[in-house]
Amino acid sequence: ARAPVAATASGDEWCTHGSGAVGRRVRRFFAMHGASDGQVVAWLPPKLSDSTASDADDAGADGERENGDERDGGAGGGGLKGEDDATEEEPALWRLLHDDGDVEEVEADELEEALAAHAEARTVQQEVELILEAAWEALEMAVALYSDDDKTDTTTTTTTTTPAAANSTGSAVPPATTESLRARRLALAQAHERLADAALQNEQPERALQELTQAKRILGEMRDRGDLPADDRHLADVEFSLGLTQLQIGSATRAKEHYEQAVVLLQLRRAGFQKSAIEAEIAQLSTQAAASSSGDGASHGGIESSRSTSTEIKREIALLGEIIDDIKTRVQEISSAAAN
DSSP states (O other), X not given: OOOOOOBOTTSOBOBSSSOTTTTOEEEEEETTXXXXXXXXXXXXXXXXXXXXXXXXXXXXXXXXXXXXXXTSSSTTTOOOOSTTOTTEEEOOEEEEEETTSXXXXXXXXXXXXXXXXXXXXXXXXXXXXXXXXXXXXXXXXXXXXXXXXXXXXXXXXXXXXXXXXXXXXXXXXXXXXXXXXXXXXXXXXXXXXXXXXXXXXXXXXXXXXXXXXXXXXXXXXXXXXXXXXXXXXXHHHHHHHHHHHHHHHTOHHHHXXXXXXXXXXXXXXXXXXXXXXXXXXXXXXHHHXXXXXXXXXXXXXXXXXXXXXXXXXXXXXXXXXXXXXXXXXXXXHHHHHHHO
């Protein structure tokens, strides 16, 4: 039985005819719930603008019938036309009544997916695989786009070097790049990392290793150019991810090397925060000493600001300490397993 016609808040009525999708079964997927089957019980044709409606009136009855056929949501063959029409002000909607009693309203693209999922008897696992595949394709496209930008901008960046533009090995490196190029290169490295995450979830550690190696190369080049601090968190994160990946591949020795490098980078970052904490404490004490000697209480706001900064820095130091300890534990476990 079809659901009775209901009115929306704007006064528009839902229709139980005019769309071939009404009455068909659907399957939707929801996080923390899984699959949910239901049925299309009504639809709301696309709402046209006032100017379009006026043109339709002038066109006469035949024109109205033609417009109606275009917006019928596939009355004859079950297609879902009409939502992309240039004259529409609002897209068509379809109302779904789930078997558990929940009601949902979807647009054409969501409806097509729900119809296909039910027709294919798609499982949750298959849906997850499709989502991962789509995410993978999107990430690969992002990598390609950022790579093209990087090549284009690199050709316009001067490569003249000076003695100050040499890295620790003495070899010349290009000068610092513009902020926009720096941001795109960082985004490119992160896209490679996300591809690695997807590969690991898809049980493809070798592919993940390739992506992480690319990310590490890009970040290393940025560090050598001066575009990335030596203690930047991204450098430690990619080393940690490489450690995880090497473990999945079965190379405990290489995993241990990456974990140890991650520890060094995190310790360097923590040392920088510790230095900042000492500087913040010195500034706070200096402010207090100046206020005490002058008898001026107007510096209270500055003291509170220094305390707040110092507290935030100490919190970050403590968090880094926990991460370092966790990685050290992993290294010890690898060493113990190798000894046995």
